[in-house]
Amino acid sequence: DAKTTQPNSMESNEEEPVHLPCNHSTISGTDYIHWYRQLPSQGPEYVIHGLTSNVNNRMASLAIAEDRKSSTLILHRATLRDAAVYYCILRDMKTSYDKVIFGPGTSLSVIP
């Protein structure tokens, strides 16, 4: 299975943009890139996903490198509520109901 690599932790100032990187150098052509986050004392929640093109939704933006070997989750304006662990995960479109395997993720701290 293709794996992802993320920094263990990052800090951001409140109301500033945050760029959370993810490396996936062994990604296959059929792997979607998903991002989840886990707020303190809660289960993980879906943030965004994409295949090749950059994606935007109300929570964040996903920028995918042209060679797809890396991606960046962008929080345009960090708030204290964005303090969480962010997980970058690959999902293979060849397999329905593929199990989701979590790496250690990036722990994001937001400084007031």
Added chain:
Amino acid sequence: SAVISQKPSRDICQRGTSLTIQCQVDSQVTMMFWYRQQPGQSLTLIATANQGSEATYESGFVIDKFPISRPNLTFSTLTVSNMSPEDSSIYLCSVQDPTGGRGGETQYFGPGTRLLVL
């Protein structure tokens, strides 16, 4: 989307006893997943539960220790058997929404069951 509830939300148990955790989903789903999250760690997949068949366990997890039931398309239970302090963790139930297409499925998680074994 899917709304998932778990019972109990937390429990304190004595070693050697067993605890059954319930997971209820507000819609019918084909597959349900059980995860464990040890203190300060990421999530580890325990098993995948398909309705009407035996659960599929990940490496390091066995049916005798973590028996799973899946009686219908909206409900599942995970039992943590013969507990020891090392079983103290958060146990989470999860389902997938297939409407995103293959590879694009969104995963939904319950709030978790916080277990402390003394």
